[in-house]
Amino acid sequence: MTAGDLKNSLASSSAQNGSLAARLATARRNAALVLRLETLWPALQPTVGLLGVYTVASLLRLPQHLPDGLRLVAITGWLGLCGWRLYRDLTNLKPPSPSAIDRRIESASGLTNRPLATLTDKPAGPADAKTSALWAEHQHRVLSKLGTLRAGWPALLPRTRVHQALAAAVLVAVAGTAFVAGPHALSRIAAGFIPGRDDADVPLPHIEAWITPPAYTPDAPVFLGSSKTSPSVPEGARLTVIVTGLKTHPTVRAAKGMVLTDEATQTLDAQSWKLEVSVKHTGLITLAGRGRVLAQWPVTVLPDAQPSAKWGDKPGAGKGEWRTRLPFEAAHAYGLSALSVELHLTHPGKNTPPRTLTIPLPLSGQPKSIKGAITPDLSEDPWAGEEVTGQIVARSISGHEGKSAPATFHLGARTFHSPVARAVLELRKRYALGRESRNGTATDLEALGETPGPIYDHTGMFLNLTSIVSMLENTRIEPEAARTGAVNMLWDLALDIEDRRKGDDASALASLDVRAAQAAVAQQLRHMREDDNKSQQAREELERRMQTLKDAIARKMQALAAQAMREHTAIPDLPGFSRAGDKAFSKLMQQLERDATNGQSAEALERLQQMEDATERMRNATPQDMAAMAQQMMAQAKVREQTAALRDLTSKQASLLDHAQSRLDEVLRAQSREQNALADDGGDGDQDYGSMPTGELLRRLGLPVPPDAGTAAPPPSPMLDPAKAEEQAAARRTDRANQKALTHALDELKDEFKSLTGKTPAAFEDAQKSMKDARKALADGEDSAAATAQEKVLEALRKGRQQMQDALKGNGKNAMPSFLPAFGGSGGDGSGQEGQSQHGDGGSTPDDESDENGDQQKQQGKRDPLGRRLGEGGDQAPDDGTHVPDTVARQRARDIEQELRRRDSDRTRPQQELDYLDRLLKPF
Template identity: 30%
Template sequence: MADDPLPLRRRLTATRLALAAEALLPALLPGLGVVGLFLALALGGVFGLLPGTLHAVLLGLFGLALVLGWRRVPAALRLPAEPLARRRLETDNAVPHRALETLEDTLSGSGPDPVAEALWQAHRERAAQAAARLRLHGPRPVVARHDPWALRALVVLALVVTGIAAGPEAPERLRDALVPHFGKPAAGAAGDAAGYTAWITPPAYTRLPPLYLGEQGQAPGQPLRIAAGSIVMARLHGVGSGGVAFGEDIVPLDAIETGSFAGEVPVRAGDRLRFLDGTSEIASWPLEVLADKAPTVAFAAPPSATERQALRIAYLATDDYGVAGVQLSIRLAGRGEPLVVPLGGATGRPEAKSVTFRDLTAHPWAGLEVTLELTATDALDQTGHSAPVIVTLPERQFRHPVARAIIEQRKRLVAKPAERRQVALALGDIAARIDAYGGRMPVYLGLTLSAITLFRNAEKAKDAEVVDLLWEIALDLDEGRVPNAQAALRAAQDALEEALQSGASDAEIARLMEELRQAMAEYLQALAEEAMRRGFDQAQPLPGGDMMTSRDLERMLDEAQRAAESGSREAARQMLQNLREMLENLQAAQGMMQNGDAQALNEGMNQLNDMLREQGQLRDQSFAEQQRREGGTPGQRGRPGQQQSGQQQPGQGQPGQSGQPGDLSGQAESQEGLRQQLGDLLRQLDEAGLPLPDALTRAERAMDQAREALEGNNPGAAAAAQGEALSALREGMQALGEQMAQQLGIERGQGRAGSSQPGSERDPLGRPRPGRDYGSGDDVRVPTEAEARRVREILDELQRRAGDRSRSQDELDYIRRLLERF
């Protein structure tokens, strides 16, 4: 068809190829089924279980089936004839009258016939127009006609299932399927196809991850360092008999199916871990079994007593895997059984560092010399002991005289139980002195009940109850409800610290934090009530001390809660320990009332404050008289010491007011009276056994000189002497303040309240400067919300990397240490 257009020729060629494809796919289908079945068996590991001869025979059968299945493929590879392609195009496009064959035909006839040629030409043109509209169609093989049972779907399903099951072993199984191993015994005997799946699980208390053995973990030949008590979990396949050996000690595994053995074997002593097929070694690793060491513990600081006579214990305990518990043993010379006090702070981590407080003032051994020893235990109940420390157990000093008498009888009952009747008589006498304890009915009933109990019971069974009751009565007399509030506060602090150490949930931390807030509020309220009951102004700033308000304590709790929520629980624990120490020392002002020396200092400070005010008024009057005599008007020039002058209280006479202008006898009498007050104060301090500040002695001499100048009608000299007296009084007041600070065990300048440096928010007396408030928090670095969120992101990333087993062991150990620390 030389005159055919090129597009028609291309369509014919494409149609011939489509017809060839339709014939090729049915010819390939039987052979593809054979190949799919072979691959499914290979991926399923069937050929690896067969002897070499049977494997070879099966390969031959599959080869023969493949040849028979593809016997029609050569014929299907030939292109169909062009007439078939033309007919296919005409059929697919519904071209009438065999238009494509018309284009191939010629006009028959012996001679030219113009009419016939014109008709023929018109017919060919219509056929060419029809051929120009032809559209190609793809191959349409009818597979279902050649596979009516849909066996092809089963082959595809088998390939998918076995391919997933084979996983990374698929290439190796395909190679084994193509190469038979002649001489290989049947499945279940030892041979080259022996393999294993194994890992080592350390004890749970070590918190170590499982260690995988093989290509995906610790390759054979690499050294193993395994904690004692670990379990080797192994499964051997393709073996005749499986076993695990530690050195020369062989442990057989249990058969689970033909050719497979598995079991869990505890790690034993040995220098090498081996997997065995009978006596043949499959894989081995150099082995070192790490024995669990006993923990160590020591006092981080010498045990000491707080302001409330609680025992402060700081310790550091370490273990190779985790400290399970720490306890304090208290032993009294001559007593066999020690007193064991559990301590918090052990959370199963390799290091436990904590500061804890225990109130042992109620124990009969309080005030005696005892030996303290720390004991740490690990998960295997191994123990470690600290070096013994000899201390005097803190003893409570009762202020109330009746409370002291009750405690004396309590000690007598504990030390000499046989004298319980004498103790009962003494308690009855104390109860009879109703005025001594303000007629408080609970005290009377408690003492009477204790006396009756001791009289009626000749045995020691009830002594412990009486001892506890007497302690509660003495505490109530001495401090009201402060001890119970303090005990509740300590319990809330212990519960919160334990929750932070044990990794409790955020909701649990928030709940315990709220309980601590309530306990702290009740404790502060009890302190305030007790201070008011004893007539002590708790709001008075302590010289050299650290001013602290409930807002400061609330702010510290808020910081600790934010640190815990951001994941920095160790930092939150440290903040809570600092808060605990501050609360333990909070009753320093109350401690001033525990002895006469401190009370005398407090009264002396108040008297000196009044003297300063009166001395300033006297100097102002002397200065005014001097100005009048010199012809000036009082008040025209600045008067020294004006800041000490104040308004007179109603009913008080102004010194010198009774005299006429120029008469200084009244001022001299007032000055002498002030000097006598100072002398009385000095005698009181001396009788209390307190050192007398030299400044107060100078103030007394200056007052005497001022009196003499006033009697000599010399106001100028009097004003100068009075100014010296003012300066000396200020120095004496400062010296007394330092003695008060020493009574409280506080160094001057300690804390932000005592700071008088430029830019400090408080003045030297601990009061806020103008425009400032207590506890501004500028001395505490509070993380911002963005910083807290960044910390959380870093912790999440560390935890993600810790779970990535593809990382090196050194990197995983480093990440684990970071997570344990933060």
């Protein structure tokens, strides 16, 4: 057989075993793998043994008792030793040789005489044709006898008894310690091999955790325990965790949608830690430390909604009004921090510069809801009179922002009567809104200055116009700066032209000073409000600016008075008019300064708006207006006189009531002395109270007796001392004469008020009737009836005073507007301020006078509901002696009380008497 025949024999195949070559190659690969495993495992056994020893130590919790630093050193050293041994053993490994692979196949397959070696062997001696044929035949016979070729299973058991004993010892030690550790075995092994990790046998640290809601919420902190319930907290709440008994700092993790932000860790001591984190969104919070989950808390986070804002009814300026009404409503669950209105032009032009007009709305503190309206003066803005779209912007104290639905309305604009002033304002608006170019505006202003009229005739205004034109023509000035400066200066020019339309230079300069002083006061108020500055220096600065404004207003009023004199306009009581105006503005300024000092910025700004309204009406006032207002002031003076007369009449009527009450008190004291004398004599100690009339029992107790509280006739009134009786009779005659005089005074007051207002208070008629009854009772010597009638008089006078106020309010609605704050209100010009006095424009009421004289009334002493000063009357007279009842008198009173209770329970008695007894005994 030749070599080719041998190859064909190896490639031959049978149905069962396939080709011999394929089977032999597979067997050799398997045998090589088995041999590698058998050589690798002995190399790994020392390393595995070392790891097993450390595992036993970990199961016995030996490394865990070491500090983390020493444990890290031990683990590093031991693993280094294992790595060194493994490296040494692996480098000594050699791959199996082909002969070793064949010997493994022969051994595993049970082949004898090493048949696989025949395939590589060669015959000894020289190779001739006969020898080669014989050797080929031999190989063919050997191959034909090969059966299934196997590689066998690797032998992994230690080969020596010593190695077997060591391996068995390590396995027994690991299994035994794992059995002892129980379910904590894995955690012990992990803690032994991982530095800074505790096993399950280490007690958990002490944990205190709570969630603090944001400071702007009213919620209380929520403490977290072992409960699985999910607490509900607001968005932005702060989780605080204090861990005690943990060697390393813990960590907070978020899961299931939870978002944690602003995490902060603080070391309290060596084993105490404090963690803080803000929670957002609902989810699960996990606290982990030293390889373990220390706690888990499901938390439900309530989202913080945006603040709501909406417009009130009818925003914007009405027809002819120069103030813009901005009604607003806003609310948020936790409170509002800022509120404003943002305005945009509804129909901006192509060249209109982008701009947002922001108007802050007043907030007092941080309210949860607010509803109100302000009427700012936006007439100075170039958008005055234009249609704008506004939104209310509300910002909550939690940082969220909400906007209202847009509303469209017109801004208020001042009415200018001068054609030149209106032309200036038209140029100003066109330039500000981008409808007129910069050069075109300068050209138009030059033409306006060259036209004969107020600007051409007045040097100051002409120079002002020239400076505006120069600003516009100066290309070195930025366009925005030129626009802003020109718009402001054109407004001042238009106001100056309008002020000089009817007045002189002094009046115009006074108006200019008033506007400048008002702007200075408004600026200081904003400074005090925004910076929360209420220092002495800020108050002094406000007072200084207020004094400047007061002086400017005084000069304006003097200019109006001088103009009236020049035009020969009759103004009654011109000095009184000036004093009244000065008093009105001074009072308003005092209120403004007091509000600003107390931090009531909204009220202070409202006072300033009232003053601006008054000065605006003063700007348009004519001498005829001053004369009409002077007439109005005279009428108001009469009203104050009538109010003072009514107050004096009420005071005197109360004195008459005091006199009658004093006489009644003297009679009661005489009766009390008589009863005490009888009690001291013991005259009725053994009387049968059951047989006494109810009225008599009540008299014994010193209580008032109803007309039918007993069938027996009342005992005679105690006899007063003749001198005292004569004194009381003389006092009644005097009071009767005074009562008659008060009746005449009331009649005159009624007629005067009717001539002034055309109305008569109906209560005055009732008062006169009660006065007549009081006179009759005094004539008959009935002080009790007189006191009752006089009480009715006081009540009727009180009602009459209120009816006088109502009548004056009604008349004031049709009165002409005034430019004095104390005497005027919102007029037809629409400049009224929201929340202004509801007395109308017609003048002051009796309440005004009462307010002005409030301090004097307080000094006169407090009064009771009947108008009497406390401390007057006989019931307030000092008692010279205090009588303390003895035991017998107290026992007698208790016996009478028990008898009254017995009669109250007797339902057969008259119903009126029972009702009286019920009311009498109810408080006891």
